[in-house]
Amino acid sequence: MGELIKDGLRIDGRKPDELRPIKIEAGVLYRADGSAYVEWGGNKVLAAVYGPRELLPKHMQDPTKAVVNARYNMASFSVEDRKRPGPDRRSIEISKVTSEALESVIFTELFPRAVIDINIEILDAEAGTRCAGITAAAVALADAGIPMRDIPAACAAGKVDGQVVLDLRKEEDQEGEADLPIAIAPRTEEILLLQMDGHLTYKEFEEALELAIKGSKYVSKLQKEALRRKYKKVEEE
Numbered sequence: 056m057g058e059l060i061k062d063g064l065r066i067d068g069r070k071p072d073e074l075r076p077i078k079i080e081a082g083v084l085y086r087a088d089g090s091a092y093v094e095w096g097g098n099k100v101l102a103a104v105y106g107p108r109e110l111l112p113k114h115m116q117d118p119t120k121a122v123v124n125a126r127y128n129m130a131s132f133s134v135e136d137r138k139r140p141g142p143d144r145r146s147i148e149i150s151k152v153t154s155e156a157l158e159s160v161i162f163t164e165l166f167p168r169a170v171i172d173i174n175i176e177i178l179d180a181e182a183g184t185r186c187a188g189i190t191a192a193a194v195a196l197a198d199a200g201i202p203m204r205d206i207p208a209a210c211a212a213g214k215v216d217g218q219v220v221l222d223l224r225k226e227e228d229q230e231g232e233a234d235l236p237i238a239i240a241p242r243t244e245e246i247l248l249l250q251m252d253g254h255l256t257y258k259e260f261e262e263a264l265e266l267a268i269k270g271s272k273y274v275s276k277l278q279k280e281a282l283r284r285k286y287k288k289v290e291e292e
């Protein structure tokens with residue numbers, strides 16, 4: 056304790072309620088139906104959406120709605136020690152919670168028997184990749200023209216050196232006391248995902264949740280700006 060916050064500032068000079076720098080670009084891939092690229096601190100994330108298209112084999116189909124299938128994958132070069140390629144417990148879990156968060160805003164009932172595939176590739180990982188992945192995937196879904204109630208946005212808060220902070224970087228995630236990633240539907244103010252590592256008092260939890268919602272709302276603004284830039288570019292061409 057006492058190493059991560061000095062004179063009220065964090066190791067990268069951020070204030071407790073400050074996000075890392077975030078850049079979002081919509082429509083970066085030519086062949087995907089929708090795509091997005093997100094740089095979030097030291098994270099680099101690419102999301103690609105395919106569909107809705109017929110789900111095969113047929114016995115996997117749902118006659119009442121589309122199946123939303125998000126796949127979170129960490130590139131082997133995305134972390135310091137080469138990561139063994141392919142799905143592991145962690146990426147299977149993140150894929151599942153991401154699919155559920157995104158499915159809840161998509162009008163899946165419009166596409167019976169279909170599948171919407173969302174590929175999330177973590178090219179560089181520096182903590183907070185599930186939030187960056189959901190954020191990128193949501194922009195890619197909007198870019199693909201998939202009808203949605205809202206565009207989900209995500210952000211984490213946590214606790215380091217006894218203080219509640221926004222958007223943990225790697226050292227803070229590893230040595231901090233808690234990490235609380237969330238995803239929200241900003242318009243309806245629903246919470247679509249909430250996970251927590253570590254421990255917080257109830258009061259700290261409320262404070263962290265409020266901070267994470269504030270962060271997510273700012274991320275939402277950046278998502279909409281990215282989509283507007285994309286459509287402006289298409290109009291000009």
Ligand code: ADP
Pocket residue numbers: 134135136138145180181182183184185186225228234236
């Ligand atoms: P998130 O990336 O959503 O914060 P975690 O809390 O599970 O998810 O992971 C925090 C960070 O730990 C990741 O962003 C990454 O930098 C690192 N990490 C995760 N999995 C591995 C792995 N298999 N090998 C090395 N580093 C990893």
